[in-house]
Every structure is written in C-alpha cells, then in structure tokens.
Amino acid sequence: MSKRAEAAAGAPAILLRYLQEQNRPYSAQDVFGNLQREHGLGKAAVVKALEQLAQQGKIREKTYGKQKVYFADQNVSLRLCVHCHHQALPTQDQFDTVSDADLQSLDTEIVALSAKVQGLQQSCRHMEAELKELTSALTTPEMQREIAQLKAECAGFQERLQGIKGAPVCVTPEEKEQVHRERRRLCREWRTRKRMAAELCDAILEGYPKSRKQFFKSALRRMRTTTWHHQTPEGQLAT
Numbered sequence: 094m095s096k097r098a099e100a101a102a103g104a105p106a107i108l109l110r111y112l113q114e115q116n117r118p119y120s121a122q123d124v125f126g127n128l129q130r131e132h133g134l135g136k137a138a139v140v141k142a143l144e145q146l147a148q149q150g151k152i153r154e155k156t157y158g159k160q161k162v163y164f165a166d167q168n169v170s171l172r173l174c175v176h177c178h179h180q181a182l183p184t185q186d187q188f189d190t191v192s193d194a195d196l197q198s199l200d201t202e203i204v205a206l207s208a209k210v211q212g213l214q215q216s217c218r219h220m221e222a223e224l225k226e227l228t229s230a231l232t233t234p235e236m237q238r239e240i241a242q243l244k245a246e247c248a249g250f251q252e253r254l255q256g257i258k259g260a261p262v263c264v265t266p267e268e269k270e271q272v273h274r275e276r277r278r279l280c281r282e283w284r285t286r287k288r289m290a291a292e293l294c295d296a297i298l299e300g301y302p303k304s305r306k307q308f309f310k311s312a313l314r315r316m317r318t319t320t321w322h323h324q325t326p327e328g329q330l331a332t
Contacts, residue, residue: 103132104132104134104138104139104141104142105142105145105146107128107132107134107142108124108128108139108142108143108146108152109146109151109152109165111124111127111128112124112152112163112164112165113165115165116164116165116167117164118155118162118163118164119162119163119164120160120161120162120163121136121139121140121143121161121163122136124139124143124163125139125140143163146163147163150166151166152164152165152166153165153166294308294309
C-alpha cells in the first residue's frame with residue numbers, strides 16, 4: 094500500500110482526534126491546509142473522511158450557504174485510537190458535563206477577566222503615551238550640553254553688549270542731525286532733477302521715431318560710452 098493510501102485509510106482517526114483536540118469548527122479546506130503537510134493527506138481524502146465521520150455521528154456538521162463546517166461532538170463517548178489499527182475503544186466522555194452553576198461561575202469569571210483585560214489595556218495605553226513622551230524628550234547629557242551652549246552664547250552676548258556700552262561716542266547728536274538734513278536736501282534735489290529729466294525725455298520722445306524702450310536703450314549705451322553714471326541717493330539707477 095502506498096503512503097498516500099495509508100494516509101487516506103488513517104484519515105478518519107486523524108481528523109477525529111484533531112477536531113476533538115482543537116474543539117472548534119473547521120471547513121474541509123481548513124483541515125486540509127492544517128494537516129496536509131504533517132500527515133500528507135489529500136483534499137479528497139479529507140472531505141471523504143469528514144463526511145464519513147459526520148454520517149457515523151462522531152462529529153457534527155453544519156451548512157452555511159455553500160460551505161460546510163465540522164466540529165467535534167461534545168457528547169461523544171467513543172474515540173478512535175490512531176495507533177491501534179483504528180479500533181474503537183470505550184472511554185469516558187472527552188468533555189465533562191457542565192452544570193448551570195458551573196456555567197454561571199464561568200460567566201462570572203469571564204466578566205472579571207474581561208474587566209481585568211480592559212484595565213490592563215488602559216494601563217498599557219498610559220504607559221505607551223508616557224514612553225513616547227520620554228523618548229521624544231532630551232536626555233540628561235543632551236540637556237546638559239544644550240545648557241552649556243546657551244550659557245556660552247549668553248556670555249558672548251553680554252561681552253558684546255558691554256563692549257558697545259563702553260565704546261566712545263564717535264558721532265555727536267548734532268553731527269548726526271546735520272547728516273540727516275543734508276541727506277533730505279539731496280533727496281529733494283534728486284527728485285527735482287529726476288522730474289526735469291523725465292519731462293525732457295517725454296519732449297524728445299514726441300518726435301522720436303522709435304519706441305520708448307529703444308530710446309532708453311540707446312541713451313544707456315551713450316552713457317556707458319562716455320563713462321558717465323548717475324545714481325540716486327538710495328543707490329538706485331535713475332530712470
């Protein structure tokens with residue numbers, strides 16, 4: 094007998110034991126995916142074995158739409174032994190009978206554990222927030238270095254300020270005011286001359302055969318050839 098045939102022959106016992114151990118519903122595809130590598134079962138053998146076990150009443154079968162799921166029958170009183178040539182051996186029920194009081198006790202325990210889980214989750218969130226805050230903050234050595242750098246900068250500014258305060262006054266307020274008056278006078282003179290130049294350009298452009306832009310280009314070329322350059326008091330080229 095080939096290995097594939099041997100695996101198919103032992104499939105019912107393997108699947109029954111697997112479903113009893115897992116105690117949860119599985120589709121044929123799930124069982125095949127979980128056991129194929131370990132036991133070398135083919136999908137057809139898995140489907141056939143599950144249907145055989147369901148017909149024998151050893152497992153339960155439920156249909157949801159086009160899919161069937163299989164799970165262990167908790168009232169079963171017999172199990173197959175994989176290592177005893179698949180003979181049925183009588184045993185006690187695999188799952189003990191649970192009374193209403195036991196179920197109520199389990200429900201109470203579930204509620205208490207759920208509350209404990211919620212408390213732990215909330216505590217974890219607080220600790221995660223605290224950890225994030227601590228990791229984003231500067232470490233003690235980094236803060237010490239930054240403080241030393243800021244102190245050095247403050248000392249430099251203080252030294253610079255003392256130097257400015259202690260420097261002799263080079264320009265008197267009267268001299269400063271005289272410079273400002275002279276600058277205002279020159280600015281007025283510049284604006285007057287600029288207006289006169291604009292009026293003169295407008296008079297020339299009335300009979301100039303070319304555009305205004307071409308006229309100014311020609312004038313600038315003439316200024317450059319005569320090495321004459323005029324700047325405004327603001328340092329801008331007069332136009």
